[in-house]
Amino acid sequence: xxxxxxxxxxxxxxxxxxxxxxxxxxxxxxxxxxxxxxxxxxxxxxxxxxxxxxxxxxxxxxxxxxxxxxxxxxxxxxxxxxxxxxxxxxxxxxxxxxxxxxxxxxxxxxxxxxx
Amino acid sequence: xxxxxxxxxxxxxxxxxxxxxxxxxxxxxxxxxxxxxxxxxxxxxxxxxxxxxxxxxxxxxxxxxxxxxxxxxxxxxxxxxxxxxxxxxxxxxxxxxxxxxxxxxxxxxxxx
Numbered sequence: 001x002x003x004x005x006x007x008x009x010x011x012x013x014x015x016x017x018x019x020x021x022x023x024x025x026x027x028x029x030x031x032x033x034x035x036x037x038x039x040x041x042x043x044x045x046x047x048x049x050x051x052x053x054x055x056x057x058x059x060x061x062x063x064x065x066x067x068x069x070x071x072x073x074x075x076x077x078x079x080x081x082x083x084x085x086x087x088x089x090x091x092x093x094x095x096x097x098x099x100x101x102x103x104x105x106x107x108x109x110x111x112x113x114x115x
Numbered sequence: 116x117x118x119x120x121x122x123x124x125x126x127x128x129x130x131x132x133x134x135x136x137x138x139x140x141x142x143x144x145x146x147x148x149x150x151x152x153x154x155x156x157x158x159x160x161x162x163x164x165x166x167x168x169x170x171x172x173x174x175x176x177x178x179x180x181x182x183x184x185x186x187x188x189x190x191x192x193x194x195x196x197x198x199x200x201x202x203x204x205x206x207x208x209x210x211x212x213x214x215x216x217x218x219x220x221x222x223x224x225x226x227x
Contacts, residue, residue, distance in 0.1 A: 004158070033213065042119070042204055042217030043159070056213040090158055092215075103149070104215060106158030 002027055004093050004107035012113045013081050021076045021110045023091030030095055031055070032074040033104055034066060037088040049074055078112075086114045118142045119207050121218035129226050134192040136221050138205030141186065145207040149215070150179060150190045153202045162203075163190070166210075192223075200225045 005024045013019050025032050031050045035043035045058035049068035063079040072093070078085055088111050092104035120139045128134045136150075146167035151159035165172040165179045165188070172179050178191045192199055205218040 006158075031213075033215070035215075035217075040219070042121075042206075042219045043215070045214040045216070048213040050213075058214060092158075103161050103164065105161060106151075108156065108158045 006107040006110050010111045014115050017081050018079045023074045025072045025093030029093035033092045034076045035090040081114045119216050119218040121221050123221050125222040127224045128195050131194045134195045136190045136203050138188045144209050146210050147208050149206045151204045195225045197225050
């Protein structure tokens with residue numbers, strides 16, 4: 001059974017650019033959540049996808065968007081990058097969607113640096 | 116508004132002794148709590164959870180205690196081992212809500 005994987009590991013972009021981060025969920029999981037972890041902080045919830053539909057969103061602007069594919073992998077897209085977007089982006093997968101108290105399993109993260 | 120707080124940024128404990136990590140929350144709607152451990156360059160790893168209908172949950176060396184009236188939970192690690200050195204995050208959610216709300220973490224260092 002493979003765990004949650006994310007790509008790329010590291011990424012450097014400049015202000016105003018756009019970025020796409022990718023996540024493959026753990027086998028058997030149909031729900032993917034994305035979190036942003038700034039330096040010295042805990043992860044902050046961005047949004048969740050359940051069976052290809054957005055299933056909840058945190059306090060992030062619309063330039064943060066996502067997709068989930070039929071194989072339950074997911075993308076996080078960030079447009080018009082700002083310096084404050086520099087962070088570790090974590091993807092977590094789980095099963096059962098929002099109706100269940102279900103453990104989220106995290107990938108290793110993508111470190112995004114915006115210059 | 117920090118709804119989940121870990122007021123100790125760091126903790127050092129001798130190997131073999133008990134490590135106690137604390138977490139406070141302000142949102143009374145939270146009814147499910149989790150602890151995650153994070154090593155550098157890795158994602159958080161789930162350790163143990165507890166629902167609000169319980170006040171204690173054990174898994175091997177790890178025990179989580181929940182005091183709902185005080186809105187406080189703690190993680191006890193006994194005995195502490197060098198491999199336990201990591202950052203520990205407390206997280207909370209409402210049953211049926213997708214969002215995990217995390218604390219800022221406590222860096223635990225086990226001294227051999």
